[in-house]
Amino acid sequence: MGNHAILSASSSHRWLRCLPSARLELEFENTSGEAAKEGTAAHELSEHKLKNALRISSKRPTSEYDCDEMEKCTDDYVSFIIEQVELARKSCTDPIVLIEKRLDFSCYVPEGFGTGDCVIISDDKLHIIDFKYGRGVLVDAQDNPQMKLYALGALEIYDSLYDIKEVSMTIFQPRRENVSTWTVPVDELKEWAEKELKPKAKKAYEGEGEFIPGPWCTFCRASIRCRARAEEKLKLAQLEFKMPPLLTDNEIEEILSIIPDLTKWAGEINAYATDAAINHGKEWSGFKVVEGRSVRKYKDENAIARKAEASGYKDIYRKSLIPLTQMQKLMGKAKFEDILGSLIYKAPGKPTLVPVSDKRQAIKVTNAKNEFNEIKED
Template identity: 35%
Template sequence: MPKHAKLSASGAELWTNCPGSVHMAELFPETTSPAAEEGTLAHALAQTMIENARAGSISPQISAEYMVERDNVNAFYSVHKELAGSFDDMKKTLEPYVDYVIEEYEAIRKKDAAAELMTEQHVDFSDIVPGGFGTSDVVIIGDDTCEVIDLKYGKGVPISAIANPQIRLYTYGTMSAFDLSYDFSRVKMVIYQPRLDSVTSEELTADDLRSWGKAVIVPAAKRALSKSPKYTPGPWCKSHFCPAAGSCKARAAKMHEFEDMIERRRKDNAVLSGDDMGRALSAAREYTAWAKDLENEALELAQSGEAVTGWKVVESVAKRKYKSEEIVAATLVKAGYDPALIYEKKLLGVTKMTQLMGKKEFHEVLEEPGLVFKPEGAPTLAPESDKRPAIVTNVTADDFND
């Protein structure tokens, strides 16, 4: 069996929106990153923690697995010092996720004593996506419900479970695997991102999920596997999704559409209207993201020895650093400096403190007595697709006249 499906669930956001991305991905070698490796280790540890929590005690076998994971995680962080992580941090970060999984399982078990909890379930959705398979991190089935929980260890981009094709495909595949023994009427899909404190979910009827698979996924898969697929640039053109984000011609061409539109409108008015500004802001955000991907790609090309017209590789400006903090401190103390003056002490921020104390203790010791609050955020512009509600402003022209 291949390690990755050509039309993978994790790439579904991309190939359902841009059919050409599948063909494009074949032009680039498969790569991995320290963040991806960290995610794999976190998944393995989370699985063992869930099994431990379910068992209620540490069985010798689980304990042995736990030791192996601890050694793997420690070995990983000793190589990737730039990620500044540790086994204890990872375990603490995963604890709220594990608690959540067990709470969800117990909630379904209250209604159906035969409810099952499974981890790392291989699922197959090849009836709607040729060769489609994947792994559901957590599956809870019982009481006519199929619940799939997906752990995302990354902290770069928040990912919502709402209308998310990846978790929908996992859930579709999970339902198919248990269809013979269960009569599902409801599905629940959860994405848990412990490092962003984000839990989002979507609930559908089982029939709606099956209909979505047939009406949306089957034609999208056909388009993606066609001989001459279309390249459709959009917000999904991100470097962590598409390897061509910095070098795709279709994406580069889209960046000029806005300039053409403004050029046409310039004939009517010299000043940008609210409508122009809205469009300009959307275009500027896309430009900024594209420019970053383009620069990274150009740097890689130049470093490989190819010419990038008008550009060269230089050394970036670096700040001076101490070779060894311990030796510097000892040298300063010997030179007569008071240690209280040469060190800075700062209270840990909310995220780091939550990691240190664990979510439950943080809540009991600091949140419950009212020692943590969320200040009102300053007004900021967000695209209409943003999930936050708009601030209603009642300012009218008359208010200014008054």
């Protein structure tokens, strides 16, 4: 079966929407970046700490990513798990706690399996906790397909041993200060698995269905070369690029919703083509590789200073305050507030147009404009 499932739980949000993407991805190399390696290191450290907290023998792992932030995040994760275990003990004398448990959900998804970071079983309740170390995308537990697959895998093992009535799924994402929990009745979860998951997974495994682009394209290995995604982005050209005053409000709203992903996609295409040309000798018709613009730099600042001073130039240094965050670290948060707190201010951010899904509170445009202009004039 291999170490990686074709229909993995972690990519289920994608292949459940764009069914053939799972098979298409197999044609592309898995180039996991630094973020993935850092996440693996954080998971290994959290596993070690959790085992220690539960009095299970474990050897502490080491990695190049070890830092104070990782220490704190993994400590917080372990504290959260222990809290959940204590809560489970209120209704169950001896709850089962599983760490990095392989979960098989192949009865619904061909060759489907994944790893649950932590699973807690307490009589009629099952709780799956997933540790997300990434700071990029905010992950929500609500109706999360990855978590639902993990839950189905855990139920396959323990549903016959316990009378489990409901499943709770928690995303613990400390670097985004995000702890999201969603609870669903077992019957409802299994109904989704039979009616929606199973038929879609069968098609996805066989490479059937239509390519459907969307936000789920972000981490797809085939996204840059995907024709369906390209066609969707190029739909913008159908508006014939009329000047904004000639567009209707509906057309402008459509463009506004497309622009962020369109520019991201364009950047990915440019990066792919540039890499192919520079590192793999690819020649693109109508394009060439040239030396980029650069700025002059000192070869040796100490030698520069000595020569300048020897020639009689004394005013060659500039002095400035260290950055605010560095100053706070130097003094400590309490002393920083005591000594400099009254001299620190935070100006209103520049008004920005964002989708309504953004969690920031809307502001009154006239007030925002006046406040921003006042700060600018000061």
